[in-house]
Amino acid sequence: MIIELGHFALILAALVGVVQMVVPLIGAHKGWRGWMALADPAATVQFLLVGFSFAALTYAFVVSDFSLRLVVANSHSDKPMLYKISGVWGNHEGSMLLWLLILVLFGACASWFGSNLPASLRARVLGVQAAVSVAFYAFILFTSNPFERLEFPPFNGQDLNPLLQDPGLAFHPPFLYLGYVGLSMSFSFAIAALLEGRVDAAWGRWVRPWTLAAWIFLTIGIALGSWWAYYELGWGGFWFWDPVENASFMPWLLAAALLHSAIVVEKRESLKAWTILLAILAFGFSLLGTFIVRSGVLTSVHAFANDPERGVFILMILAIFVGGGLLLFALRAKAMESKGVFGLVSRETALVSNNVLLAVSSFVVFWGTIWPLVVELASASPVWRGGMANPFYALGLFDKPEQVSVGPPFFDFAFTLIFVPLTIILPVGAVLAWKRGSLSKAMKSMAPVAALAIACGSLAFALQTGRSALGPIGVILGVWVVGGACMDIWLRTGRGAISARLKRLTRLPRADWGKFTAHSGLGISVFAVAALLAWEAEDIRVAQVGDRWDVGIHEIELASVVEIDGPNYYGEGGEMNVYRNGRAVGQVFAEKRIYPVAQMPTTEAGIRNGFLRDVYIVLGDPQTGGGWAVRTYIKPFANWIWGGAILMALGGFISLSDRRLRVAAGAAKSASNAVPAE
Amino acid sequence: MRWLAFVLCLAAAPLAAVQPDEILDDAALELRARALSEGLRCPVCRNESIDESNAGISRDLRILLRERLVAGDTDDQAVQYLVDRYGDYILLSPRVEGANFALWLAAPLMLLLAGGIAAVTIRGRSRAAGPEELSAEEQARIDKIMRS
Numbered sequence: 001m002i003i004e005l006g007h008f009a010l011i012l013a014a015l016v017g018v019v020q021m022v023v024p025l026i027g028a029h030k031g032w033r034g035w036m037a038l039a040d041p042a043a044t045v046q047f048l049l050v051g052f053s054f055a056a057l058t059y060a061f062v063v064s065d066f067s068l069r070l071v072v073a074n075s076h077s078d079k080p081m082l083y084k085i086s087g088v089w090g091n092h093e094g095s096m097l098l099w100l101l102i103l104v105l106f107g108a109c110a111s112w113f114g115s116n117l118p119a120s121l122r123a124r125v126l127g128v129q130a131a132v133s134v135a136f137y138a139f140i141l142f143t144s145n146p147f148e149r150l151e152f153p154p155f156n157g158q159d160l161n162p163l164l165q166d167p168g169l170a171f172h173p174p175f176l177y178l179g180y181v182g183l184s185m186s187f188s189f190a191i192a193a194l195l196e197g198r199v200d201a202a203w204g205r206w207v208r209p210w211t212l213a214a215w216i217f218l219t220i221g222i223a224l225g226s227w228w229a230y231y232e233l234g235w236g237g238f239w240f241w242d243p244v245e246n247a248s249f250m251p252w253l254l255a256a257a258l259l260h261s262a263i264v265v266e267k268r269e270s271l272k273a274w275t276i277l278l279a280i281l282a283f284g285f286s287l288l289g290t291f292i293v294r295s296g297v298l299t300s301v302h303a304f305a306n307d308p309e310r311g312v313f314i315l316m317i318l319a320i321f322v323g324g325g326l327l328l329f330a331l332r333a334k335a336m337e338s339k340g341v342f343g344l345v346s347r348e349t350a351l352v353s354n355n356v357l358l359a360v361s362s363f364v365v366f367w368g369t370i371w372p373l374v375v376e377l378a379s380a381s382p383v384w385r386g387g388m389a390n391p392f393y394a395l396g397l398f399d400k401p402e403q404v405s406v407g408p409p410f411f412d413f414a415f416t417l418i419f420v421p422l423t424i425i426l427p428v429g430a431v432l433a434w435k436r437g438s439l440s441k442a443m444k445s446m447a448p449v450a451a452l453a454i455a456c457g458s459l460a461f462a463l464q465t466g467r468s469a470l471g472p473i474g475v476i477l478g479v480w481v482v483g484g485a486c487m488d489i490w491l492r493t494g495r496g497a498i499s500a501r502l503k504r505l506t507r508l509p510r511a512d513w514g515k516f517t518a519h520s521g522l523g524i525s526v527f528a529v530a531a532l533l534a535w536e537a538e539d540i541r542v543a544q545v546g547d548r549w550d551v552g553i554h555e556i557e558l559a560s561v562v563e564i565d566g567p568n569y570y571g572e573g574g575e576m577n578v579y580r581n582g583r584a585v586g587q588v589f590a591e592k593r594i595y596p597v598a599q600m601p602t603t604e605a606g607i608r609n610g611f612l613r614d615v616y617i618v619l620g621d622p623q624t625g626g627g628w629a630v631r632t633y634i635k636p637f638a639n640w641i642w643g644g645a646i647l648m649a650l651g652g653f654i655s656l657s658d659r660r661l662r663v664a665a666g667a668a669k670s671a672s673n674a675v676p677a678e
Numbered sequence: 679m680r681w682l683a684f685v686l687c688l689a690a691a692p693l694a695a696v697q698p699d700e701i702l703d704d705a706a707l708e709l710r711a712r713a714l715s716e717g718l719r720c721p722v723c724r725n726e727s728i729d730e731s732n733a734g735i736s737r738d739l740r741i742l743l744r745e746r747l748v749a750g751d752t753d754d755q756a757v758q759y760l761v762d763r764y765g766d767y768i769l770l771s772p773r774v775e776g777a778n779f780a781l782w783l784a785a786p787l788m789l790l791l792a793g794g795i796a797a798v799t800i801r802g803r804s805r806a807a808g809p810e811e812l813s814a815e816e817q818a819r820i821d822k823i824m825r826s
Contacts, residue, residue: 242725364785407770414785
């Protein structure tokens with residue numbers, strides 16, 4: 001019964017969504033207050049209904065209601081409660097419902113906290129937001145209904161994929177979705193501004209917190225996913241340039257560009273059209289990410305053809321919103337006259353460079369991700385066999401009708417090509433003055449930082465054993481960015497005695513501290529990635545119980561191998577002692593698990609987390625001649641990668657709590673009062 | 679989702695990545711084999727190199743690659759040997775030839791294009807920037823005011 005109520009609530013929410021999409025938009029166009037005011041209660045009602053629907057589905061998972069097809073496919077009565085709950089979104093239908101829940105939550109938030117928005121803008125934002133949600137209601141109800149019952153319920157379920165039964169991954173999708181869907185707010189604001197025909201500093205101030213929040217969640221979500229891959233997949237890789245990862249990385253890059261260009265709109269009333277375009281594209285990439293993940297199109301065009309309904313549906317949503325958004329942009333962008341003028345050397349120019357580099361990197365990742373698809377469509381692939389001659393193939397552009405792969409070597413090359421200049425420009429650009437800056441002054445103030453960075457890089461080069469340039473370059477860039485962030489905030493304190501400047505440091509606006517924290521985080525991550533790739537050590541061997549072996553400065557001993565017995569798995573665990581200079585410094589436990597229901601083995605690496613390095617040990621298979629295959633890795637600065645990401649997110653939070661954004665209310669009123677009512 | 683790939687790989691054969699018995703005695707040759715296998719894709723996985731993959735076929739490919747190197751093949755010959763049998767698909771880094779130019783040149787070209795557009799826009803914007811630099815006299819006055 002609860003399930004049916006949940007289903008019913010979802011249908012009802014869809015109808016409310018249709019009303020919220022139509023009425024307030026008409027009201028805003030005609031200037032009818034009552035029609036506009038409908039948006040607020042509608043947004044709240046939508047949220048309550050979808051929330052109930054989601055709660056009903058969660059309830060089905062919690063009580064293991066195996067009459068529900070989704071629960072059977074993704075749950076099991078033996079599963080720990082945490083994973084019963086995370087099983088709700090560990091599958092296609094449930095994750096789309098979570099996506100929708102977050103979408104309407106953001107809509108409701110815009111209504112609850114948006115009292116400082118002009119009525120017509122708020123009505124339009126909520127109308128556009130409802131349009132997006134209506135598309136997803138239709139998608140869920142028509143192609144992926146989570147509330148489908150089975151006629152003959154089985155006694156037990158088929159279990160959630162064991163790799164997903166992990167705390168890191170339990171919370172990875174919700175954060176990622178908060179980020180993806182958060183960008184829908186930026187999109188709604190952009191479309192509303194185009195409909196309104198007006199973009200001003202106040203608009204920049206409203207749109208920035210939403211973008212910032214979305215970006216923070218994306219950062220956390222991506223970091224969680226990468227951390228999970230590191231400890232769960234058994235060789236300590238943290239980023240694979242997999243299409244699904246790229247799907248979350250592209251919107252992250254564009255959101256980063258967007259939140260920087262929104263600063264220019266807010267402070268200088270410049271780059272308006274560009275910011276709107278970025279907002280449309282960023283949400284477009286979110287939808288594209290959903291399409292890539294949900295359609296399976298990038299595994300193969302043929303996998304897509306197996307279940308075309310869902311893929312085509314999301315592609316249509318993508319076409320309508322991005323196509324429609326861009327069309328509206330093309331028609332209306334002219335009206336977005338920029339007020340602020342700025343010189344060739346200025347903070348604005350620096351932020352434009354930031355935007356150019358971030359946007360291009362995002363598009364390069366996009367191009368590399370879809371390239372295999374382009375080649376496959378362009379070659380004599382069976383998808384074209386429906387009586388249609390392949391136009392690309394006929395042109396003779398592709399003489400080899402086969403599949404290609406685009407993997408890490410390409411992305412490493414292309415991404416480094418763009419990201420290195422970005423990190424080099426960042427510290428100098430960050431201290432340039434608005435409107436007209438002095439490059440020589442900025443360079444002069446950064447000279448000590450540059451000297452420090454080069455000194456640290458040389459030191460790293462002298463200390464390392466190999467002759468690889470990667471590590472030292474990572475050190476230089478990392479020190480340059482972090483030192484630059486320190487210098488930047490120090491310069492913000494102005495002139496005078498050191499004690500006075502230190503005192504002023506504590507009174508700086510939080511936006512400055514947010515910038516400092518986030519930029520430092522970026523520097524730390526850049527350094528850590530380079531250091532890990534350059535200085536990693538590895539050892540693969542057959543070890544008998546009692547064997548000791550050296551890896552780098554550590555000595556590892558396989559103390560014993562024991563049987564383990566978990567709630568829904570069994571397996572073996574190797575107890576390893578870690579020694580350094582003959583002294584025991586710790587113990588790790590590396591497991592090999594087998595989940596009998598899913599018939600799947602997993603590895604749980606034994607990791608000794610350290611500040612400077614992780615010792616990462618994987619227990620392999622027992623060997624025929626006795627002993628176990630054991631792989632040992634020394635991962636220098638591994639934790640710094642995610643530490644940097646967390647700092648970036650933290651910087652976002654600090655910036656989000658800035659007084660300027662909190663007290664935007666007063667500023668907004670005065671701005672809207674200044675404009676005669678339409 | 680990526681885990682699907684791992685389901686596939688793990689289900690295929692529950693082996694760990696590079697096994698101790700695969701490692702060549704010749705350290706230099708082993709190093710070459712590792713470097714090459716990082717650039718070769720596991721044919722049944724989603725997006726993994728044969729160096730990382732747990733699938734049985736990846737193990738076969740790793741062993742085959744090492745056999746070729748031991749037989750005295752150069753790096754290019756050994757890779758070509760595998761490409762002849764499994765197609766360009768197993769190259770994680772597409773060859774810089776034919777249509778793939780459009781892939782490899784995308785990053786530099788997009789950078790040039792976007793940079794060019796931005797430069798033209800900013801120049802236009804700055805030309806409209808109104809008053810020119812301060813004169814030396816005005817600058818001196820401002821400095822004096824700022825210092826006081």
